[in-house]
Amino acid sequence: HPAKFILLGYLAVLTEEFIVALVHSLTEGFSLLGFSQLIFQFWAFNVFAFTGFIVGWYFLFRRLRYSTKDLFFIVGIWGLFSEHTLTYLGTNTFAAVLLILPTMSTYNLIIAPAIASMPQFGKKEMNSWKKYPYTFLILFAFSVIPVILLGLLRSQFPGAFPPCEYISCS
Numbered sequence: 001h002p003a004k005f006i007l008l009g010y011l012a013v014l015t016e017e018f019i020v021a022l023v024h025s026l027t028e029g030f031s032l033l034g035f036s037q038l039i040f041q042f043w044a045f046n047v048f049a050f051t052g053f054i055v056g057w058y059f060l061f062r063r064l065r066y067s068t069k070d071l072f073f074i075v076g077i078w079g080l081f082s083e084h085t086l087t088y089l090g091t092n093t094f095a096a097v098l099l100i101l102p103t104m105s106t107y108n109l110i111i112a113p114a115i116a117s118m119p120q121f122g123k124k125e126m127n128s129w130k131k132y133p134y135t136f137l138i139l140f141a142f143s144v145i146p147v148i149l150l151g152l153l154r155s156q157f158p159g160a161f162p163p164c165e166y167i168s169c170s
Helices: 002-027 032-061 068-082 093-116 128-156
Strands: none
Touching: 002 032, 002 093, 032 068, 032 093, 032 128, 068 093, 068 128
């Protein structure tokens, strides 16, 4: 059911962002007010940032068959793209390399509950050389409108979203 898939996707995002807000709050000197503000800022940002990812995967999963390996790499590469992790290879190579596997794993953990809720995977088989670019194209297409809305909202209500030093602002 699409609602279950999407709800599980968002619950995983909100859970992960709760943890991120807690970590940032603890490193700055914990206060309940500051922690609460960070949670809502991260949630506001990531509801928009992850909409295309979650809805796109539902669309894809209903149509195509993905192996566990395909999922790990596609989801993980999407995470590296979304977090701009590979852009740091030239400036901070060591840190970028150290972040590759955790970033890939985090994105896989985020989508895992939603994917596990699907009783049946898509039936269509597709060659990996076609499936990978097609999947990225679909995820990107589903992400365009929510990311544009996020950008517009951030420009109008900057205090509703986390500061740039906590997220990828580009």
